[in-house]
Amino acid sequence: MKKTKATLVDTPQMYKTENDISKSRRSELNTLMNQRLASAVNLQMQMKQAHWNVKGPNFIGLHELFDRVNEAVESYVDMIAERIVQLGGIAEGTVRVAASRTRLSEYPLSIADGMAHVGAVAVAISTFGQEARTTIDDANALDDADTADLFTEVSRGIDKWLWFVEAHLQASK
DSSP: OEEOTTTOSEEOOOOOOOOSSOHHHHHHHHHHHHHHHHHHHHHHHHHHHHHHHOBSTTHHHHHHHHHHHHHHHHHHHHHHHHHHHHTTOOOOOOHHHHHHHOOSOOOOTTOOBHHHHHHHHHHHHHHHHHHHHHHHHHHHHTTOHHHHHHHHHHHHHHHHHHHHHHHHHHTTO
16 A cells, blocks of 8 residues: 555555456546545535434425435445455545545535525535436446446436426426
């Protein structure tokens, strides 16, 4: 393992595997998926932030919705991490690594109002959904239909949760 100052984390080598995807493509895929893993871990924690701190007349419904989104995102985190390991990589999913690599905006800590959380959650979910769709294209470009399929499943799920969350915003229009 080598330690780099830029990331402040150990960068492990790829493990040997009989997987027929070339080592160079597996390495590119693992780098790509570790980026998505960071955003997924962040998204999961943002859902818990909303779940813990939501207030207002729709408290119980939003509290439960944000927890259900969190549970779905937790399964996406696991799927992504396991795919990385299947390809001989190391799933780099610590909180510090996620914080340094995520592409999601910082979740506003000072909000309490249910609708403010709905808006912030919608932005976070939609940003991650865009990342998932980009990953489908990137995985296809690297000739990895399995990873593309995994992110198609993630994208479909994220779009469903975005719909559930945004329905709260759309009702008031």
